Amino acid sequence: MIAHIRLDAMILQTVARPYRDLVTRPTGRAVRRQVMNVLQEAANHDALLDFSDIGVVDFSCADEIVAKLLTGADGVGVTRIVLRGLSDSHVEAIEQVLQHHGLVVVAICAGNPAPRLLGQVNDDDRAAFHALIAAGRSGPEPVATALAWSVERARQALNTLVGRRCLLAHPDATFELGVVA
Known part of the structure; x- marks a missing residue:
């Protein structure tokens, strides 16, 4: 089973207004906490973080959401985390952050169904x-x-x-x- 987590829905629950961008560390931290709540219910399953309806992802949000979720996945019992719907600009920010932390994740980019590895x-x-x-x-x-x-x-x-x-x-x-x- 896969827990499908739409990050646009997480933003809406977190900031309570229609917003498509993951920018600023406080926004990233709040979205990560919301995602962690969902992941705790998905223990022993894969988690799919869906970026399809996200506009901008800055480096601080890539760090707060992706890197910190990957390093904290053991704490919620998720088998693994996969990213989907990434644009080229998402890939740029996420890959740089993952390389900095020595992390790697499976990703599926928008317009290309072939899985790839991002990070170190x-x-x-x-x-x-x-x-x-x-x-x-x-x-x-x-x-x-x-x-x-x-x-x-x-x-x-x-x-x-x-x-x-x-x-x-x-x-x-x-x-x-x-x-x-």
Whole structure:
């Protein structure tokens, strides 16, 4: 199950007027608190933060909402957080903040349904992510073959992405992105 959280609705609940921009640290903090309340009800599920109807996201709100939610996700028991509906300007602010904090998140940008990683991620992990997306649910062998790597190198990259909450691991030693939209 996925908890779908529309950030435009969170803004409306927080500032009590129609407003589409995530600007200023106090606004970001208030929206994050509202999102945390929703996430506590979605324990043991994925959370999809929907930016589709958001205009501007400044660096302070990217930090208050995305970075702090990612670092606090354990506290609410959410399996992972995925971002959706990001514009190029959203990506710019969010990616810079995530890189600063050493964080990574799965994102789906507006107009492009292909999942991607935003934030600090090394080349091996990024390549393994894309190879697994192309292969679908599988073990490390198809990823290793697609990238001309050893199986151990592919397994290590996939396990790193599981640890960073970007992929799901299964008891049968397979990995997948899972449902993100």
